[in-house]
Amino acid sequence: MGLQWDQVVVDAADPHALGRWWAEALGWVVVDESADELEIRPAPDRLPGLLFGADPGRKTVKNRLHLDFRPDDRDAEVDRLLALGARHADVGQSGEEPWVVLADPEGNEFCVLAPRSGREPGAG
Incomplete structure (x- = not known):
């Protein structure tokens, strides 16, 4: 199967x-x-x-599942997504993370990650 x-x-x-x-x-x-x-x-x-x-229900709490995206340029991608209507989201992050948490127009959180450093599994 x-x-x-x-x-x-x-x-x-x-x-x-x-x-x-x-x-x-x-x-x-x-x-x-x-x-x-x-x-x-x-x-x-x-x-x-x-x-x-x-x-018809309204989202009221943090997502239990979210999507992560790894662009070539995190900051440029964050700017592009914000221009499309995303917004910054606070899910309790410290502010020192290498990712940025955003929310789509209905409040669903997702992360924009930093580019791979080349030392991580799957990098290349």
Whole structure:
């Protein structure tokens, strides 16, 4: 028996707006859309994707699961995401971390990491 990671599901008050925000932020494409869902992927035939589904509830606490992104230039990427509508988020970090915590337009936290130093596993 094998498993393939297909997607991460994100509850959203407005799945179309939030899904399109993430598509722009990541440079991904919309692959499926219905009245209450929107799915994006890196390319139409690439997995995993992000599926945004309608949920009228409002986010009130820190996410139990979040996404980490490692750009070539952390500060430039943070500036770009802030210009798109992200905001800084405080999840109890000390301020000395090599990452920046941001939140999307609906408050879902994610991290923008520093570039790899070349000494970490998988760096190269």
